[in-house]
Amino acid sequence: MLALTILGNNSAIPAFGRNPTSQVLQTQDDIFLIDCGEGTQLQLSKYKIRRSRISHIFISHMHGDHYFGLIGLLTSMSLLTRTQELHLHAPPLLKEIIDLQLQAANTTLTYKVHFHPLNEEGVIANTNKISIECFKVKHRIECWGFLFREIKKPRHIDADRVRSYEIPASFYEQLQKGEDYRTKKGTIIPNEELTTPATKPVSYAYCADTIYDESLVEKIKGVDLLYHEATYLKDQHLRAADRFHSTTAQAAEIAKKSGVKKLLIGHFSSKYEFLDDFLSEAKEIFEETELALEGLCFKV
Amino acid sequence: MLALTILGNNSAIPAFGRNPTSQVLQTQDDIFLIDCGEGTQLQLSKYKIRRSRISHIFISHMHGDHYFGLIGLLTSMSLLTRTQELHLHAPPLLKEIIDLQLQAANTTLTYKVHFHPLNEEGVIANTNKISIECFKVKHRIECWGFLFREIKKPRHIDADRVRSYEIPASFYEQLQKGEDYRTKKGTIIPNEELTTPATKPVSYAYCADTIYDESLVEKIKGVDLLYHEATYLKDQHLRAADRFHSTTAQAAEIAKKSGVKKLLIGHFSSKYEFLDDFLSEAKEIFEETELALEGLCFKV
Numbered sequence: 302m303l304a305l306t307i308l309g310n311n312s313a314i315p316a317f318g319r320n321p322t323s324q325v326l327q328t329q330d331d332i333f334l335i336d337c338g339e340g341t342q343l344q345l346s347k348y349k350i351r352r353s354r355i356s357h358i359f360i361s362h363m364h365g366d367h368y369f370g371l372i373g374l375l376t377s378m379s380l381l382t383r384t385q386e387l388h389l390h391a392p393p394l395l396k397e398i399i400d401l402q403l404q405a406a407n408t409t410l411t412y413k414v415h416f417h418p419l420n421e422e423g424v425i426a427n428t429n430k431i432s433i434e435c436f437k438v439k440h441r442i443e444c445w446g447f448l449f450r451e452i453k454k455p456r457h458i459d460a461d462r463v464r465s466y467e468i469p470a471s472f473y474e475q476l477q478k479g480e481d482y483r484t485k486k487g488t489i490i491p492n493e494e495l496t497t498p499a500t501k502p503v504s505y506a507y508c509a510d511t512i513y514d515e516s517l518v519e520k521i522k523g524v525d526l527l528y529h530e531a532t533y534l535k536d537q538h539l540r541a542a543d544r545f546h547s548t549t550a551q552a553a554e555i556a557k558k559s560g561v562k563k564l565l566i567g568h569f570s571s572k573y574e575f576l577d578d579f580l581s582e583a584k585e586i587f588e589e590t591e592l593a594l595e596g597l598c599f600k601v
Numbered sequence: 602m603l604a605l606t607i608l609g610n611n612s613a614i615p616a617f618g619r620n621p622t623s624q625v626l627q628t629q630d631d632i633f634l635i636d637c638g639e640g641t642q643l644q645l646s647k648y649k650i651r652r653s654r655i656s657h658i659f660i661s662h663m664h665g666d667h668y669f670g671l672i673g674l675l676t677s678m679s680l681l682t683r684t685q686e687l688h689l690h691a692p693p694l695l696k697e698i699i700d701l702q703l704q705a706a707n708t709t710l711t712y713k714v715h716f717h718p719l720n721e722e723g724v725i726a727n728t729n730k731i732s733i734e735c736f737k738v739k740h741r742i743e744c745w746g747f748l749f750r751e752i753k754k755p756r757h758i759d760a761d762r763v764r765s766y767e768i769p770a771s772f773y774e775q776l777q778k779g780e781d782y783r784t785k786k787g788t789i790i791p792n793e794e795l796t797t798p799a800t801k802p803v804s805y806a807y808c809a810d811t812i813y814d815e816s817l818v819e820k821i822k823g824v825d826l827l828y829h830e831a832t833y834l835k836d837q838h839l840r841a842a843d844r845f846h847s848t849t850a851q852a853a854e855i856a857k858k859s860g861v862k863k864l865l866i867g868h869f870s871s872k873y874e875f876l877d878d879f880l881s882e883a884k885e886i887f888e889e890t891e892l893a894l895e896g897l898c899f900k901v
Contacts, residue, residue: 314677315643339673340640343615363705365676373639373669377614394705401701405663405694407742442707 303328303431303449303505303601305526307567307593308344309336312532312546313366316571320344320595321366324528326449326505328431331356334374335447335507341370342377348596352378353385357426359433360391361509362444368395372402379410386413390425390435392443393418419445427452436520438511441545446509448521451502462495503601506561510568512542513551518558526601527556528593531566534573535582549579553586567593603628603731603749603805603901605826607867607893608644609636612832612846613666616871620644620895621666624828626749626805628731631656634674635747635807641670642677648896652678653685657726659733660691661809662744668695672702679710686713690725690735692743693718719745727752736820738811741845746809748821751802762795803901806861810868812842813851818858826901827861828893830868835882849879853886867893 304327309320321338325345332354334341345352352374360368368391378387389395396416403410417425419435426433434448455477463473468482468490476482482490506521508529521527532546541548547555549566556564564587569576576592583590591599604627609620621638625645632654634641645652652674660668668691678687689695696716703710717725719735726733734748755777763773768782768790776782782790806821807828821827832846841848847855849866856864864887869876876892883890891899 313680315646339670340643343640346615363702365673365702365706369669369673369676370639373665376665376669380613392705394701398698398701398705401694401698402663402665405692405698406665 303451303503303526305505305528305565305599305601306348306350307565307595307597307599308341308348309338310567310569310593310595311366312530312568312570313364314571315340317574319569321369322568323370324507324593325350325355328428328451330430331428333431333433333449334358336361336367336509337369337371337374338366339369339373342374344595345374352381353383355387356385356428357388357390357433359435359447359507360389360395361438361446361507362440362442363392363394364440364442364510367509371395372399375399375410375414376406376408379408379412383410383412386415388415388417388426390417390419390433392445393420436517438509438517439514439545440510440512444509444511446511446517446520447507448504448524449506450504453502454499456492456496456499458496466490466495468495505601508555510545511547512545513547513555515555515558517555521555521559521561523560525562526565526599527559527561527563528565528567529555530568531579531583532568532570534578549582550586553583553590556587556590562589563599564590565593565599566590603751603803603826605805605828605865605899605901606648606650607865607895607897607899608641608648609638610867610869610893610895611666612830612868612870613664614871615640617874619869621669622868623670624807624893625650625655628728628751630730631728633731633733633749634658636661636667636809637669637671637674638666639669639673642674644895645674652681653683655687656685656728657688657690657733659735659747659807660689660695661738661746661807662740662742663692663694664742664810667809671695672699675699675710675714676706676708679708679712683710683712686715688715688717688726690717690719690733692745693720730754736817738809738817739814739845740810740812744809744811746811746817746820747807748804748824749806750804753802754799756792756796756799758796766790766795768795805901808855810845811847812845813847813855815855815858817855821855821859821861823860825862826865826899827856827859827863828865828867829855831866831879831883832868832870834873834878849882850886853883853890856887856890862889863899864890865893865899866890 308323311319529552531552535550608623611619829852831852835850
């Protein structure tokens, strides 16, 4: 299971109490932080998410509303004498900026940061249970989306059955992988008699900031949860295109074409105080849409 | 008159709803921003201080809790299409960091920033009504205090008197400076008969982050309002010294020795939830002490 908590859902300028982009994806073992706009460390405190459990941070691009809160978070982790290593996946220039800021403060962090520059599409990280890929999206500057997939889980062994067939423990791993068992006498016992299927692995795609781009469809096909920005209402599609952003209708169109289970929209422009129209416009095209409201937790 | 609003009063890590250091000093014409910790732009909105009226920003040193909010503020000003020039007084390295961040975002600000690197003590800016000096304080890295002084104001001309003595308008400026008037017949009319004194210029000293340092006394002697950090309660004086910070008692001692009218203390350590003891400890030594609580406005 994955649990996604929204920390910030506003574009560029913070407005109407809405914060710049940041999200937290929790797995059983880890917390992943996705983008880190100014004030993210305050939002983490507000929603009682433990900074110390963040193992990986992913930064989509170098617009400030997606990373200006990072240096403060890294520094605070150090002031709290963190020792666990941290993995930071981000555009190459971010390392230079962080290094310069640490140097200016004459500070050495108390923990090791493994900086992984985003260079090409593909798998960028693997934990025991999750595989993370990055993919390009189209924005005014280089920008990356992230795809989190649970790794296919082993089948559950039926303890009573394996005992009754006297199957040796040394064969359990093969059973979990789905292999049939062959007895000494040569009888085949089908895997389905000995195991039950694992729960289906789930997936989450985060598309960061992007213009309407149908080439996304192939990359995110069939994910359980899709976050796609919707900076503007649909009547502003010219402005959206001009600024390499999307509208409600465009986000919903991508969700529909990709056959995802659920769509979350966010990155709302500061010109909108109320968000009701965002939801209704997207739902006209893709019913399973929700607003990425701050503090909400979406279970996948 | 000067009006000082506290936007943030916490040290290093934001805690208990307290923000990192930032203050706003308002004059009749200008708004000066003093330090700019993460979240300052949100605090400006919260306390309804107009970003557009900020003419000068002063950054004391390169610890993040004093400047991590700056780049977000500068960027937002640009997104709001500011055109007025902005003066930024800060340690030289800050320019490099800002330039790198703007370059990474492929952004050019919509307004001109005049960057004035802090290099030596003395006057660093003058508006029509205020003169601003910087002075060194002792911290773990190079750190500057700022002294804001109203410029001596011209004496008020008594309209009835100058008319009755038939004094020509061309002499008014000299009258405002305090000169006596000599009539054509050679009679001296003393300035005091023609003018009344201007209100006394007031002054504010901001001492940023500093260890207890008596050499400050000469620099801030007799100011109307002094901000001196008090990161710790007095029993923590060893820790304070070790980290180049001060205690309540030390801040009060400096205020007393400097003969200031009022002392504000702030930069409270994140280890303290309640601040009552800060006030009582400082008042034992210097009665005219107040806590720099966020949102409070102190008129000088």
